[in-house]
Amino acid sequence: MKNVFNFSAGPAMLPPAVMAQAQQEFVNWGDSGCSIMEVSHRGADFIEIAAQAEQDLRDLMQVPDNYKVLFLQGGGRGQFAAVPLNISTETDTSLHLVSGSWSRGAVAEAAKYNNAKVIGDVVEHNGLQYVPQPAAADIDQRAAYLHFCPNETVDGIAFNWLPDAGDVPLVADMSSTIMSGPVDVSKYGIIYAGAQKNIGPSGLSVVIVREDLVGKARQSTPSIFDYELMANNDSMYNTPPTFSWYLAGLVFKWLKAQGGVAAMASRNQHKADTLYAAIDSSSFYRNNVHPDNRSIMNVPFHLADPALDKLFLEKSQAAGLLALKGHRSVGGMRASIYNAMPIEGIEALVSFMREFEEHHG
Numbered sequence: 001m002k003n004v005f006n007f008s009a010g011p012a013m014l015p016p017a018v019m020a021q022a023q024q025e026f027v028n029w030g031d032s033g034c035s036i037m038e039v040s041h042r043g044a045d046f047i048e049i050a051a052q053a054e055q056d057l058r059d060l061m062q063v064p065d066n067y068k069v070l071f072l073q074g075g076g077r078g079q080f081a082a083v084p085l086n087i088s089t090e091t092d093t094s095l096h097l098v099s100g101s102w103s104r105g106a107v108a109e110a111a112k113y114n115n116a117k118v119i120g121d122v123v124e125h126n127g128l129q130y131v132p133q134p135a136a137a138d139i140d141q142r143a144a145y146l147h148f149c150p151n152e153t154v155d156g157i158a159f160n161w162l163p164d165a166g167d168v169p170l171v172a173d174m175s176s177t178i179m180s181g182p183v184d185v186s187k188y189g190i191i192y193a194g195a196q197k198n199i200g201p202s203g204l205s206v207v208i209v210r211e212d213l214v215g216k217a218r219q220s221t222p223s224i225f226d227y228e229l230m231a232n233n234d235s236m237y238n239t240p241p242t243f244s245w246y247l248a249g250l251v252f253k254w255l256k257a258q259g260g261v262a263a264m265a266s267r268n269q270h271k272a273d274t275l276y277a278a279i280d281s282s283s284f285y286r287n288n289v290h291p292d293n294r295s296i297m298n299v300p301f302h303l304a305d306p307a308l309d310k311l312f313l314e315k316s317q318a319a320g321l322l323a324l325k326g327h328r329s330v331g332g333m334r335a336s337i338y339n340a341m342p343i344e345g346i347e348a349l350v351s352f353m354r355e356f357e358e359h360h361g
């Protein structure tokens with residue numbers, strides 16, 4: 001098999017050891033003669049897998065007992081709608097910090113269901129983007145919730161502070177940062193994430209919701225998005241994405257074996273530092289995010305001469321460094337370096353970047 005490093009933003013690379021295990025179990029799970037994806041979600045085998053995955057997630061993220069963990073469908077965008085439907089009325093205000101394209105998308109969706117109000121936006125100063133903290137006076141204590149995206153996948157912008165919202169529940173879209181490091185879950189009302197970056201295959205989204213926010217859904221909320229209904233049915237009111245859930249469970253076991261999210265945090269920091277150092281040490285490459293707000297999961301960078309973008313992408317692809325094209329809305333390059341990306345992938349990318357600069361700089 002070709003040896004490659006896959007820098008896709010999502011669906012993204014999964015740990016090779018997990019893929020090998022899934023391959024081995026694919027047609028004959030636990031000597032049952034069936035694939036796990038061929039059995040009922042109501043059977044003892046799948047229920048055991050589902051419950052174990054939830055427990056492992058709880059252990060990894062140290063989820064307090066007064067939080068429900070839901071395994072839903074509809075991806076990250078599904079939650080853009082589910083959150084307002086579950087915890088706000090039509091006349092309520094939701095507060096939004098915008099730090100990039102996904103949190104902006106969340107505002108547009110919330111505005112269909114409540115009074116969505118932007119209280120902070122990315123600022124560019126001396127060519128560097130950063131996220132300013134809102135003034136306490138901007139946080140209306142009557143608001144239903146405050147939504148933000150701790151790590152913007154497209155823009156490579158991360159929060160280095162937690163909004164101080166008083167009693168207003170914090171809602172965080174952690175799609176591209178969940179389990180990349182420790183998080184104090186008790187500070188949040190809701191954490192949600194599409195699975196296809198740090199958790200497993202697409203088709204699954206994880207929602208961690210504080211119990212007092214469960215049971216408030218509007219009557220018009222689609223049943224499969226109703227947190228209370230889903231919690232009361234162990235996320236199996238409808239047929240769940242069983243294979244994605246099973247694979248997420250394997251990823252959680254792998255994460256535990258790696259030392260958990262604290263160990264991932266130091267590895268991820270080292271990977272990101274190595275890549276940003278290579279970008280910063282050269283005038284051939286640049287990253288436009290203020291060092292305080294740089295993402296350790298998604299590293300966008302531009303070539304000084306965009307006319308070389310196409311060649312960079314062709315040559316990197318040929319060198320086995322896949323999916324480095326930046327999002328179409330920002331151009332340039334982006335290396336997504338989630339938990340599964342080993343340091344060897346970063347080293348290979350950095351040495352390719354140096355070589356490319358030597359030939360074309």
Ligand code: PMP
Pocket residue numbers: 010074075076077078102149151152153154173174175176194
């Ligand atoms: N939020 C973030 C931070 C994302 O990165 C993405 C997808 N890349 C989404 C939301 C949307 O997720 P989905 O495509 O699963 O709806």
